[in-house]
Amino acid sequence: MLRFAKSLPMGLFSFPLISVFAPDIASAQNPAALNAARVEEGLADVEEQIDVGSEPARPADAAPDVRPFVLSGVQIAGSEGPVPPAVTAAYEPYLATLVGPQDLLDLLGAVTAAYESAGHTMTRVTIPPQAARGGILRLQVDQGRIGEVRITRGDEAAPEYDAFFSFASADRPWDASRLKHAVLMLEDLPEVGEVNAQLVPEAANAGLYALEVDVTQEDADNFLVLDGYGSDSVGPLRAYGLFSTNRLLAPGDEWKLRIATVPDRPQEFVTGALDGEFALGGGGDRIGFDIGASRIEPGGVDGTGRSVRGGVRFETPLGRERHSGTWLTVGLDLRDNKFERDGRMSRKDSIRAARAGVYSYRRTRDARIRMDAVLSQGLSVLGATEAGEALSSRPDAEPGFTTLRVNAGYRRELSANWQLDLDGTGQLSSGPLLSSEQFFLGGAILGHAYDDGDISGDDGIGGSITISNTIPVSQGRDYVILSALAEAGMADYRRIDGLAAQSLSSASLGARWLTGDLDLGAELAIPLHIDSPFETDSDDIRFRFRAIYRL
Missing domain, CATH: 3.10.20.310 (membrane protein fhac)
Structure with missing residues (x-):
């Protein structure tokens, strides 16, 4: 999986779980019903906050003592x-x-x-x-030469961050734009909260300054989540746990353990993933890996799905400013997915893919824009499923597929309390795709009134518009957010005769209460239209909820 550490448009973490397989696309069974990879990517609408440290401070200039x-x-x-x-x-x-x-x-x-x-x-x-x-x-x-750099974390020296300021030299002028960049790169580390930098003149050396950098520690995030965005196949309830830590092996590293299950039917679905990232020097480069496994045995279906995956990635900043940033991520992804019936193999896919993605965001005084695009290229290596294999989820799918997936979001502050959100997603493919590479709609991502993957295809597009009102309560200590959402999307399969493009649309009214470490949300999701060859509860108004507790 190619994961963008910064690209969390939907919530706390990216969690595309591993695929297991469904019956043939042309059957009446929804192909996403047994697909753990389409469990919701995000948990809550929590925006990333990026606070840049203070500007370097200089002594104040005194008015010269001269006559006019x-x-x-x-x-x-x-x-x-x-x-x-x-x-x-x-x-x-x-x-x-x-x-x-x-x-x-x-x-x-x-x-x-x-x-x-x-x-x-x-x-x-x-x-x-x-x-x-x-x-x-x-x-x-x-022109500002730096004679010494002193970095502290609390009351202790922090020499482990010296690499971020290695370009400081008393032999040449130092441009403060490099200082700002170093501060931003340092603040991007998972264990770092705020960075304050100050220039202090050295009394014994005219023209030289000491750069004093103070780093505050950022606590790791740990969350427990219970929500009602499940499906008929594995149950309406879902429970998540995200447990993270940093500086476990070295400064700049970050570790995340993710676990999800159906709390009242844990034997039917369970999945877990471990993700690790490591900093490479002080330029913002990072390497990472992820491994995961899942098991699904939905009620009413005689079979068990299992899946394992692993991936490695490299991330580098292409541009980083005070209120904007762009990152490039490249990686390799390996997935093996199986589905067994009565002890016999019924479905088997092996996917090998190289992925390259760009994530970018920009903040202005009253707007925020984000975009990420991932280009995936399938590889016919290491036992990848070839075209024509009888047990694959799409026998006509080539191992050398190409897809482009784009997600974008725009938030506008209409007034002190009113916000407008526009979100969109889409995928374009070179041909038929195996199950876990397909485009799915329905569920918490887009199509709240439907199950995950109620429509799917090789290509697709969808979008939503949300109007929300944030109301401070308890003298500003708590907040209530009221929202109205409208959304629509479509998906289409390549090379399947007689199967037209599918579409859906829905609306919802929601409310959230944010108090302390607790985030409670509920919504009424109203189906408006669905055109799908699979069986769906398209007429049912659904009550959805989510409870997030920060440990």
């Missing part, structure tokens, strides 16, 4: 290379005018800002003692 004079020219000393044109443009408005202490302080600020806008963002400009003969003002430029 007519400024006829400016001389700049200490600037390496040509003076940027923006600097000249900054002081030109003051030429041939009478300037006093406050005017000179304003000029100083304008010149400093010009250096920063030209990319020299650690430059400090000062006015040395002078007589201003002939109306000439001398400015001294110090």
Whole structure:
């Protein structure tokens, strides 16, 4: 599985569980009914928060002690290379005018800002003692050399983070944009909460600064979840557990154990996965792995499905700013899925795939945008299921499939309490796909009034619109969120004669209560339309709920 650590548009974690197989697509049985891979990806609408550390602090400039004079020219000393044109443009408005202490302080600020806008963002400009003969003002430029970096976590030194600031040198000016980038990369580590950086002048060395970096610890997230987004095949209730820790083996590592089952019928469905990630240096690169297994034995179906998977991945930031970021992830994914009836193999798929994905987000004052796209290429290696194998979920599926999956979301703050959310998902394939690579709709992701996978196909598209109102209660300690949702989607199979494209639409009214470590939600999901060859409870209004407890 290719997992984006940052791309959590639907909730707390990405949890595509492992596939097991259903009867033929053309039969009356929903092909997702036995497919554990389509258990809901996200648990709650919890938005990722990215807080960037404070800007480097500089000592305040004092107004120069000079008498007013007519400024006829400016001389700049200490600037390496040509003076940027923006600097000249900054002081030109003051030429041939009478300037006093406050005017000179304003000029100083304008010149400093010009250096920063030209990319020299650690430059400090000062006015040395002078007589201003002939109306000439001398400015001294110090382009910010760092003599020492001191990193602490609480009251203790934290040398394990030195790699993030390894480019600091007293031999050359240091651009503060690199400091900002280092702070962002450090804050992206799972165990790091907030990073505060401050420049402190070194009294014994004029022009040198000590960079003091304070790192606060971030606690790992652990959640228990019970919800009513199950299905008729394995029961309406589902229970999840997410247990995570960090810094287990090394700074920057993160471990997550995920477990899911049907609480009143644990023998019918259980799945688990272990995920690990490790930091590579201070540039934001990470490597990771995931392994998982599942077992499903739904009531009313004479058979047992089992599945195992494993994957490795590499992630690197393509761009990271204060309110935006883009990451590239590449990985390899291996899955083996089996379904047995009466002790005999009924279905068997083996998928080997290379995946490359891009995740990006951007925040503005009143909007948030996110997008992730994953390109998957099947590989005919290591025993991958070949076309024509009788026990495969799609005998006409080629092992060298290609798919492009895109998810996108947009949130707009309409006012202090009202929000608008637009979400979309889609997949385009090169041909017929094995079961676990198909596009499914229905359930908690899209199609709340239906079971997971009530419609499916090789290609598909879907979208939703949500209006919500956040109401502070208990003097702002708790919140109630009321929402209205409308959603629709369609899916289509390639190369299946007589099976038209399927579609669904539904609406829901929901409420959530957030209090302390508890998040309680409920909704009435109303089916509007479904066109599917499989049996569905398309006329039933469903009551859904979810309870999330943070340990």
